[in-house]
Amino acid sequence: MPACKEGSVAKYASAEAYNKAAADPALLHACTQQLTAVIVHDVFKPPVASRIYAYSYLAAYEALRYQSEEHASLAGKLNQFTTVPAPDPASAYCFPLAGVTAFISVGKGLTFNQALWEEFEEEFYRSYQQMGMPAEVYDKSIAYGQEVAAHVLSYAGQDNYKETRAFRHTISYQPGGWEPTPPVFAEACEPQWNSIRSFTLDSVAHFAPPAPTTYSLDTNSAFYRLTKEVYDTGINLQEEQKTIAYFWDDNPFVTSVRGHAAFAEKKMTPPGHWIDIARTVSQQKKQGMLEAAETYTLTALALNDAFIACWDAKYKTDRIRPVTVITQHIDKGWMPFLETPGFPEYVSGHSSISAAAGRVLTHTFGENVAFTDSTEYVYGHGVRSFASFEEAYWEASMSRVYGGIHYRDGAEQGTYLGERIGDWVWALAKGNKQELLAVESNKVPVLKASTE
Incomplete structure (x- = not known):
C-alpha cells in the first residue's frame, strides 16, 4: 500500500480526531466482506475457510487491543499462541489502522487471489490517507500491523495444515461405512482435519x-x-x-x-x-x-x-x-x-x-x-x-x-x-x-x- 505523504491531504485538528475516524467499525466490516468475497472466489472448503477467518481476526484483535487496557491479549489462552510484538512506547500509532492492516495481511497470506486484494487495498487505504494523520503515524501503524500479521502467520504455519495437504481417505467398504455420494461422487473432504492444531x-x-x-x-x-x-x-x-x-x-x-x-x-x-x-x-x-x-x-x-x-x-x-x-x-x-x-x-x-x-x-x-x-x-x-x-x-x-x-x-x-x-x-x-x-x-x- 502507498505511504502517506505529509501535506498531501487536509489534516484533522488532533490525534483524537483522526483516531476516531480510523476506528469507524464500518472499515472492519468492509474488510470482513472482502475476505468472504475472496474465500468464495477461491472456493475454499468450509473447514479451511474457518481457519482463514480465525487467523485473520486474531491478528486484527491483537493489533487493535492496544487502544484499550480493558481488552487482554489471547496469548497464553490459545494453544501455543505467544505474545505478539509490542508497539514502541515512544512512538505514536493509529491502532485501528494497525488492526485492519494486520487483518488484510493475514487474509492475503492465507488466500490465493492477490489481485482481488490489491484492488480492494488501493481504495481502502486511500480512505485512511484522507483522514489526515501524520505520515509518520500512518507508516508506523501500517508497519506495526504487518509485524503482528507476520507473528500470526508464523503461528498459523505451525498448525499442521501444510502437512495434511497430501492425505486421501481410504474407503472402508464395511457395512454402514461412508462411500462417495451422487451426483459427483467426490473424494472425502479433509480426512486429516482432526490433526490440525485447535x-x-x-x-x-x-x-x-x-x-x-x-x-x-x-x-x-x-x-x-x-x-x-x-x-x-x-x-x-x-x-x-x-x-x-x-x-x-x-x-x-x-x-x-x-x-x-x-x-x-x-x-x-x-x-x-x-x-x-x-x-x-x-x-x-x-x-x-x-x-x-x-x-x-x-x-x-x-x-x-x-x-x-x-x-x-x-x-x-x-x-x-x-x-x-x-x-x-x-x-x-x-x-x-x-x-x-x-x-x-x-x-x-x-x-x-x-x-x-x-x-x-x-x-x-x-x-x-x-x-x-x-x-x-x-x-x-x-x-x-x-x-x-x-x-x-x-x-x-x-x-x-x-x-x-x-x-x-x-x-x-x-x-x-x-x-x-x-x-x-x-x-x-x-x-x-x-x-x-x-x-x-x-x-x-x-x-x-x-x-x-
Missing part, C-alpha cells in the same frame, strides 16, 4: 459426542427408523422445510449435472454465513471497531475448533450417508433435496459450527436478540428473521434433515457438540474458571426432545 481444545476429542446409532437394516432398528424418517421427510417435504433447507445450504460449490456435463456454482460457506450474522448483529448493536473485532475473533475461533472436533467424530465413526442407504435398500430413485457433501455423516458439520458460533454470539449480545439474516440473499436464498441465535442454529441444524443429508441424531448431537465448544471458547477467552468447570461437567449431555 485454538482452545485440550484434545480433538475434548467434547467427543456419544457413539452414533448402530447401523442396521432391520426395519425395527433405531437406525432404520432414522433412515426412514429422512426418506419420508424427503418425499413429503413441505414448502417451509424446502425454504429452510435451501436457506442454510451454504454449499460453497454446488454441482448441477445435465447429461454428461457438470456445472458448478460458487456460494457462501457455512462459516462465512455465521461470520456475516456476527457482522449483521454487530452493526445492529452499534459495536465499536475493537468490540466488533473481539466478536468476530471469538466467533471465528469457535467455528474453527468446532470443525476440528466435528471432523474428528466424522472420520472416526465413518458413518454412511442417508442417500446411500436409501437408494440401495429403500428406493433407488430417491434423491435428497440438497446435494450431499463429500464426507462422513456423523456428526453434522453445519449443526456443530452453527451452534458454536451461536453460543459465542449469545454470550456476547444476550439470550433473546432478534435479527434478520440476509447473508444468502445475493445467492437467491432469501431472507429469514430469528428471535434468537439459538433459534437460528437449531433451524440450521434441522435444515440438514429436511435437506436429506443427515439423520436426526447426527444433526442433534452436532448441535450439542457445538454448544459446548462455543461456551468453552467464550469462558476460556474471558478467563472464567467457573464457567469452564460448568462446561467440563456437561461434556456428554442427555439427548433432549427433538425439535421440528
